[in-house]
Amino acid sequence: xxxxxxxxxxxxxxxxxxxxxxxxxxxxxxxxxxxxxxxxxxxxxxxxxxxxxxxxxxxxxxxxxxxxxxxxxxxxxxxxxxxxxxxxxxxxxxxxxxxxxxxxxxxxxxxxxxxxxxxxxxxxxxxxxxxxxxxxxxxxxxxxxxxxxxxxxxxxxxxxxxxxxxxxxxxxxxxxxxxxxxxxxx
Numbered sequence: 001x002x003x004x005x006x007x008x009x010x011x012x013x014x015x016x017x018x019x020x021x022x023x024x025x026x027x028x029x030x031x032x033x034x035x036x037x038x039x040x041x042x043x044x045x046x047x048x049x050x051x052x053x054x055x056x057x058x059x060x061x062x063x064x065x066x067x068x069x070x071x072x073x074x075x076x077x078x079x080x081x082x083x084x085x086x087x088x089x090x091x092x093x094x095x096x097x098x099x100x101x102x103x104x105x106x107x108x109x110x111x112x113x114x115x116x117x118x119x120x121x122x123x124x125x126x127x128x129x130x131x132x133x134x135x136x137x138x139x140x141x142x143x144x145x146x147x148x149x150x151x152x153x154x155x156x157x158x159x160x161x162x163x164x165x166x167x168x169x170x171x172x173x174x175x176x177x178x179x180x181x182x183x184x185x186x
Contacts, residue, residue, distance in 0.1 A: 052102075061118075065101065074102035075135075081120040088126040099127035103135020103153060112152070140180070143170065150176030160185040 052072035053064035058081060064073035067089030090097055103116045112134055119138040129147035132155065140157040141148075146169040148159075158180035161167040167184055 071098055072100045072102055074100075074105075075116050075118065076105065078117045079119070083120070084122040084124065085120045086124045086126060087130055090128060097128035097147070099125075099130035101130070101132045101137075103132065103137070106134075142185075143167075149173060150178060152176060155179065158182070162186060 052074055053060070053070040054074045054076060055061045055064055056076040058079055061073060061075060061079055062081075062085065064070055065085060065087045069089060071091035071093050073087075087099060087101065089099075091099055101118070103118055104112045105114045107113050115135040117136045117138060122140050122142060123137065124142040124144060125148050126144050128145045129149075130145065131149035131151050132141075132153045133151040134153055136154045136156060138156045141155055141159045142162065143159065143166050144162045146166055148166065148170050150159075150172040152175045154176075155178040157178075159170070159178050159182040161170065161182075161184045163186070164184050167182070170182065172178060
């Protein structure tokens with residue numbers, strides 16, 4: 001039964017991501033080369049077209065959040081790491097830089113059906129407009145890029161920004177919550 005539910009969740013997520021890209025001339029979800037982060041970088045020809053990476057193990061999750069991964073890294077179960085994680089790379093979704101760590105599954109109406117916990121001593125966010133969404137991250141978050149968000153999720157730990165400019169673009173929206181401090185720590 002669990003395998004059937006996981007397969008259905010993968011199908012629904014893949015269908016939703018694939019359908020959501022049609023209005024963007026197939027530029028949504030494209031991986032652009034890491035560069036200086038300027039607007040011209042966002043309009044360059046993509047290296048590859050990506051979609052969501054739905055995973056159920058640690059090695060695939062680490063690959064999905066790497067600079068060679070996908071704009072969405074979604075898990076199908078709780079994941080625990082003893083080493084630090086890094087979310088890296090610049091990805092484009094709906095013509096904007098974006099990165100999502102999806103700690104949930106959803107139905108066809110976008111209702112969350114299961115939430116998951118990601119545990120690591122530390123996760124460093126190097127991707128612009130990255131967000132942790134729909135579940136719980138246990139550990140500290142170190143932000144080294146603008147636009148970090150916590151969306152309908154909980155961070156059981158602290159959020160540290162490497163610069164004031166990154167803290168200025170941070171938001172905890174849509175029931176996002178941090179149990180520790182949110183501060184600049186150089």
